[in-house]
Amino acid sequence: MRRMVVYTLLVLFALLCLVPIAWLAASAFKANADFHVYPVLPPVDRLTLANFTSLFTQMPFLRFMMNSFFVAGATVILQLFFSSLGGFALAKYDFAGKKTVMGVMLATMMIPGPVLLAPMYELIYHMGLIDSHLGLIVPGMVNVFGMFLFRQSMLSVPDEMLQAARIDGCNEFQIFWHVVMPVSRPIVGAFCLIAFMGTWNSFLWPQIILQSSDRFTLPIGLNQMIGVYEADYGAMMAGTLLAVLPVVALFFLLQKEFIAGLTKGAVKG
Amino acid sequence: MQAQAVDTAPGRLRRWLDELPVGLAPLLIAATGLIAGLYLLVHPVPGQRADLTMWVFGALHADAYQAAAGSFAADTDRTVDVQLINYNAVNQKLRSALWAAVNVPDLVEIEKSAAGGFFRGPLDKVGFLDLKPYLERDAILDRVPAHALAAYTDRGAVFGVPHDIHPVLLAYRADIIDPYLARRGLRMEDLATWDDYFRELRGLLVPDERYLLQIEYGDAWAFQIFLMQRGGGIFGPDGRLRMDDDIAVATMTWMIPLVAESGDRKVAESLGNWDPSFYRGFIEGYYIAALCPDWRSSQIQTFAKELHGKLRVAPLPAPVPGGLRTSQMGGTMLGIARAAKDPELAWRFAKSIYYGSPEQHGRLFRTTNILTPDRRAWSDPAYHEPRPYWSGQALGEQFIAVADEVPPFYSSGFLPSAQAKLNEAIVSCYSRYRSHGADGFEAYVRQRLTSAADYVRRQMAREPDWDAEE
Numbered sequence: 001m002r003r004m005v006v007y008t009l010l011v012l013f014a015l016l017c018l019v020p021i022a023w024l025a026a027s028a029f030k031a032n033a034d035f036h037v038y039p040v041l042p043p044v045d046r047l048t049l050a051n052f053t054s055l056f057t058q059m060p061f062l063r064f065m066m067n068s069f070f071v072a073g074a075t076v077i078l079q080l081f082f083s084s085l086g087g088f089a090l091a092k093y094d095f096a097g098k099k100t101v102m103g104v105m106l107a108t109m110m111i112p113g114p115v116l117l118a119p120m121y122e123l124i125y126h127m128g129l130i131d132s133h134l135g136l137i138v139p140g141m142v143n144v145f146g147m148f149l150f151r152q153s154m155l156s157v158p159d160e161m162l163q164a165a166r167i168d169g170c171n172e173f174q175i176f177w178h179v180v181m182p183v184s185r186p187i188v189g190a191f192c193l194i195a196f197m198g199t200w201n202s203f204l205w206p207q208i209i210l211q212s213s214d215r216f217t218l219p220i221g222l223n224q225m226i227g228v229y230e231a232d233y234g235a236m237m238a239g240t241l242l243a244v245l246p247v248v249a250l251f252f253l254l255q256k257e258f259i260a261g262l263t264k265g266a267v268k269g
Numbered sequence: 270m271q272a273q274a275v276d277t278a279p280g281r282l283r284r285w286l287d288e289l290p291v292g293l294a295p296l297l298i299a300a301t302g303l304i305a306g307l308y309l310l311v312h313p314v315p316g317q318r319a320d321l322t323m324w325v326f327g328a329l330h331a332d333a334y335q336a337a338a339g340s341f342a343a344d345t346d347r348t349v350d351v352q353l354i355n356y357n358a359v360n361q362k363l364r365s366a367l368w369a370a371v372n373v374p375d376l377v378e379i380e381k382s383a384a385g386g387f388f389r390g391p392l393d394k395v396g397f398l399d400l401k402p403y404l405e406r407d408a409i410l411d412r413v414p415a416h417a418l419a420a421y422t423d424r425g426a427v428f429g430v431p432h433d434i435h436p437v438l439l440a441y442r443a444d445i446i447d448p449y450l451a452r453r454g455l456r457m458e459d460l461a462t463w464d465d466y467f468r469e470l471r472g473l474l475v476p477d478e479r480y481l482l483q484i485e486y487g488d489a490w491a492f493q494i495f496l497m498q499r500g501g502g503i504f505g506p507d508g509r510l511r512m513d514d515d516i517a518v519a520t521m522t523w524m525i526p527l528v529a530e531s532g533d534r535k536v537a538e539s540l541g542n543w544d545p546s547f548y549r550g551f552i553e554g555y556y557i558a559a560l561c562p563d564w565r566s567s568q569i570q571t572f573a574k575e576l577h578g579k580l581r582v583a584p585l586p587a588p589v590p591g592g593l594r595t596s597q598m599g600g601t602m603l604g605i606a607r608a609a610k611d612p613e614l615a616w617r618f619a620k621s622i623y624y625g626s627p628e629q630h631g632r633l634f635r636t637t638n639i640l641t642p643d644r645r646a647w648s649d650p651a652y653h654e655p656r657p658y659w660s661g662q663a664l665g666e667q668f669i670a671v672a673d674e675v676p677p678f679y680s681s682g683f684l685p686s687a688q689a690k691l692n693e694a695i696v697s698c699y700s701r702y703r704s705h706g707a708d709g710f711e712a713y714v715r716q717r718l719t720s721a722a723d724y725v726r727r728q729m730a731r732e733p734d735w736d737a738e739e
Contacts, residue, residue, distance in 0.1 A: 035545060035572070063312070066305040073302015080295055117361065122369035130372055133309075181290040192294035207358035208365055214314040223355040224328065233545075246301075254294050 024244075027237035028052070035233050051238035061239065063214060064221035069246070071136050071206075071217055072199040078141040079195050080188065086142065087150025088176050092162060105144045113204070121208060131211040140199060146191055153187040154180055189257025197247055218243045319350035321615055323376040324363065326356040327601070329637055330378060330432075337622045337629070349618055356380065363387070367396040367606075375609040376619060378432065381420050381600035382688065385680035388423040389732070397604040399426035403616050409624055409643075417642040419506065419677035421602045429602030430623055433563070434642045436671045437494050437596040440561035440569060443581035443660050445554060449473055457583040461594075466586040467527075467536050473557060480538040483547070483556040486528045486699045489691040490542055490598070494560050496520045497676040498596040499588045503687050504679040510725055512687055513718035521698055521714045523588075529702040548573040560585070562598040563668050567638040570658050581660045582667050595671035597678060640668045647672075683729055690721035 026040060029047045038046075055061040089095075090102060120139060121130075129135035157180050165175045181188070203219045210216055213224070222239045225232045251258065286293060325331045331353040338349035352374070354362060360383045366373045367387070373396070379387065388395055404410045404427060410418075414434060421429035441457065449472065450456060460466045470481050484491045496502060501516030511517070527537040538556055540546035550556055552575050561569070561582060569576065584594035603623060605615045622629075623643070630641040631651030640652075652665025681687070694717045701713050 032571075039545070039549070066308045066312075069301045069305035070309055073298050073300075073305060076298050077295055077302065080291070114361075118365045118368040121365040122371055125369060125371040177290055185290075185292040188291050189294040192298055196298055204358070204361065207355060208362045211352050211354075212314055213353070220355070223358075224353055250297065253297060257292055257294055 024237055024241055027234065028241045030234055030237075032232065032234045051234040052242075054232070054235050055239050055242070058235070059221065059224070060214065061221065061242070064216050064218045065242070067133065067215060068200060068218040068243075071133050072196055074133075074137045075140040075199045076192055076195045078137065079143045079146055080192060082142045083146030083191070084150045084181065084184070084188070085176065086147040087152075087154055088180055090147065090151040091154035092157075092159070092180070105147065109144050117204075117208060120205075124209060130209060131215060132209075133215060135209040136202075136206055136217075139205070143195065146195065149187060149191055150184065153184050157183050186257060189254050193251060193254055193258050196250060200243075200247055319348040320611070321347070321349040321376065321609075321618060322374040323349055323351045323378075323618075324354050324359055324374045325351055325378050326354055326359045326380065327378070328353060329633075330601075333629075333633060334622055337625070338618075341618055341621055345614075345617070347614055360386070363396075370608070373606045373608045375611070375615045376603060376605055378601050378603050379429065381602065381678065381680065382684050384421055384429060384602050384604075385423070385684050386682045387604070388428050388680070389682040392424055392426060395423075395426070395428060396607055397428040398607050398609070398612055399428065400430055400605065400616075401425075401427040404430070407620065407624075409620075412624065412644050413642045414644070414673050414675065416597075416675055416677035420600060420680040421604075423508075423680070429604040430619065431642045432601040432603060432623065433599075433639045434672055434675050435562045435564060435597050435599045436640065436668050436675045437498075437560055437562045437585060437598055438566075438582040438667060438671065439558050439585050440566060440580055440582050441558035442551075442554060442576075442579060444579040445473065445557050446470065447581070457581070460583075460586050462590055462592070463523075463586045463588060470557075471536075474533060474536060476533050476535065479554055480536060480556045481558065482527070482537040483539050483550065483559040484524065484528050484537040485539040485542045486525065486695060487539075487692070488542065489688055489695060491560055492520065492524060492691065492695055494596040494598050495524055495588070497678065498585060498593050500593070500676065502676075502679055503684065503691065504681045506677070506679055508679070508681055510681075510683070510687060510722055510729065512691055512725070513715070513722035517718055518711065518715050521695070521718065522711050525695075525698050525702050525710075525714075526707065529699050545572070552576060560596075560598075563638050563640050564599060566659075566664065567636075570638070577658050578660055580658065581662055582664065584671055593674060593676065595674055595676075597675045600678070634665055638664060638668075640665070640672060642672075682732075683725055686728055687722075687725045690724055694718055694721040 023040070027035070028051055029049070030038065030042055031046065031048050031050060034042045034046055041047075090098065124130060124135045124139065127135075127138070129138060161179055161183075162175050165179045170178065201219060202217070203223070206217050206220050207223070210220060213221070216224070218239070222236060222243065225236045225239070286296075289296065323334065325334060331351055334349075334351045338351055342348050359377070360379065363374075363377055363379070364387075387397065392399075404413075409430075413431065417431040417434045418427055421427055421431065439457075443457075446457060450459075450469065453469070455469060460469055467481060473479060474481055493503070496517060499516050499520055501511065501514065501520060503510070503512045505511045526534075528535065528539070530536075538550075540550035540555065547559075548569070551559060551569070552573050559565075559569075566582065569580070585596060587594050603619055605612055605619060609615045623641075624645075627646040627649035630643060630646035631649035633639060633641070634649075634651045641647075646652075647665070647669050652669060653663050654665075655661045656664045697717050698710075698714050701717075702710055705713075
């Protein structure tokens with residue numbers, strides 16, 4: 001009986017959480033004229049695919065999507081590589097100034113992003129990366145949060161395993177790649193998903209760096225639909241629905257690894 | 270041998286994936302990134318280098334300017350790259366560009382409330398050119414109502430030219446109000462003051478079902494319209510903060526009871542200013558009139574199609590007999606960056622899009638209902654043609670009739686901060702009235718506005734005296 005009550009409550013709560021998603025999905029199929037007339041869903045015969053059609057005919061939606069996939073893909077892979085390497089160094093090596101380095105890294109996490117916009121903008125300009133995807137990828141290559149995540153995970157890898165690998169003739173990168181990373185796989189999955197979502201949804205920096213509409217990522221492209229005097233709500237909803245799908249698909253594909261990463265260490269084995 | 274026989278392709282793949290040190294996640298992400306990268310490689314972005322760069326935040330503006338850039342190129346053999354940038358991002362992007370002094374556009378459009386923030390600092394360090402000499406040289410000043418330049422004038426310099434003047438009228442449900450007034454021998458235009466308006470239409474009020482006016486008390490939007498109608502403002506012409514003067518107190522003391530009273534004493538209500546529910550409320554007659562700057566009339570047309578032929582506009586009822594019958598809300602300026610490569614060329618393009626032919630402005634009016642400040646354009650037929658949506662009224666004539674009376678709006682770098690504090694004060698006054706009624710309300714309003722204004726004044730006091738530094 002108690003279990004039934006708990007499950008009922010959970011189902012109700014889940015349904016509540018799904019309301020905005022359902023509204024988004026329903027709105028994507030509404031004509032602009034019906035948008036404010038039918039708060040939930042218009043009669044079936046008034047549902048339309050016009051919003052999706054206009055996404056691909058009135059604006060280069062496919063291009064926006066490809067830009068997003070490219071930027072998110074490249075950023076996540078580079079972030080994974082450098083953050084895991086950094087985490088490995090912080091977890092497994094002792095070197096002069098290690099505490100200072102960690103302190104500085106922690107401090108950088110506390111600086112609000114917008115404060116750094118102007119100096120970053122100037123730096124990226126002088127690097128010749130304004131209005132380029134590299135201007136998004138390069139500043140995102142290293143993620144301090146990721147380094148700490150990997151550091152914490154790699155602390156649990158026994159030093160004896162590393163010693164054994166050294167005795168077997170592995171160099172330091174081989175130890176990192178063949179010994180430490182396989183043990184950290186759950187964290188890799190969780191990190192990838194978090195980093196992908198962060199890059200995929202990133203708005204402020206791409207908005208500042210990108211100028212040519214052909215280079216816009218999805219959030220920037222979709223935002224162009226919100227004007228001051230007008231807004232194409234239907235197309236915006238359709239675009240948002242399509243923009244959410246890759247993240248949802250990725251989550252379902254990786255949910256085992258993601259959950260394993262988040263719960264790693266939660267249960268003592 | 271037996272093991273090899275069962276080593277199928279899927280089995281090999283599974284094993285390879287299992288042995289991959291980083292797992293499936295990066296592989297999937299790398300694959301999508303790679304495919305996208307290949308797509309982008311075979312569809313490269315065409316390079317373009319224009320003589321002028323312009324940043325715009327409105328899609329309709331961008332379309333119009335892109336078309337104008339085509340004609341400009343044909344006439345002058347010089348090209349303009351018009352870039353559409355989201356409204357919220359253009360300010361941040363421009364600020365970064367100006368601070369870093371790199372990649373500054375030659376021309377840029379800025380929304381009125383954000384404009385003042387770009388005029389701070391010593392005059393010769395402001396990122397925009399003073400356009401007054403250009404306006405004087407080309408005899409444009411006479412064509413533009415003086416109040417339209419107020420928001421973009423700082424210490425005598427005109428850092429931006431106005432795209433619009435945005436007079437405010439009252440959009441009302443003619444299908445409900447006109448027959449009701451006609452039965453009493455009245456017309457909407459006869460309701461000269463707000464007191465007349467609420468008194469004569471009281472019979473249409475049905476608590477919880479129908480209200481006489483849409484006012485959103487949760488933000489300063491309506492309050493500012495009423496404040497300016499009474500001759501007040503958040504800032505004065507000298508940059509002095511005046512959001513707690515007697516006019517502001519009187520406006521607040523008058524406005525809040527309209528929405529905060531109970532039962533049939535409550536005459537105004539709102540379902541939101543910017544979301545779909547605003548239109549829903551208007552369509553269903555939950556409120557029968559709304560404050561309507563020219564640009565809002567266009568939004569209503571787009572999102573409340575059911576109201577076709579049911580709406581009209583009328584001058585705002587005045588606060589007192591003989592008072593102002595309009596106000597203003599919103600606006601956009603065009604500035605030319607001090608760092609512009611060729612300021613004269615930039616001005617030529619600015620002039621062509623802002624002070625071009627009347628037909629050009631007429632086309633914009635047909636699409637957006639936005640009234641240009643260029644008086645010369647007001648003779649274009651677009652402003653005088655009847656609009657079926659607005660019950661056959663010539664919408665342009667209605668806005669033109671009050672255009673010269675629009676009160677001036679004074680900008681400041683501290684405007685966003687003042688508006689935020691004003692919002693807090695409005696919400697607080699609303700709550701106070703709901704809990705205590707009219708008892709001691711005026712004193713509370715004065716204290717609340719003073720406290721909000723003092724906060725902003727403390728911020729302003731930290732501002733260096735730019736003129737003294739010069």
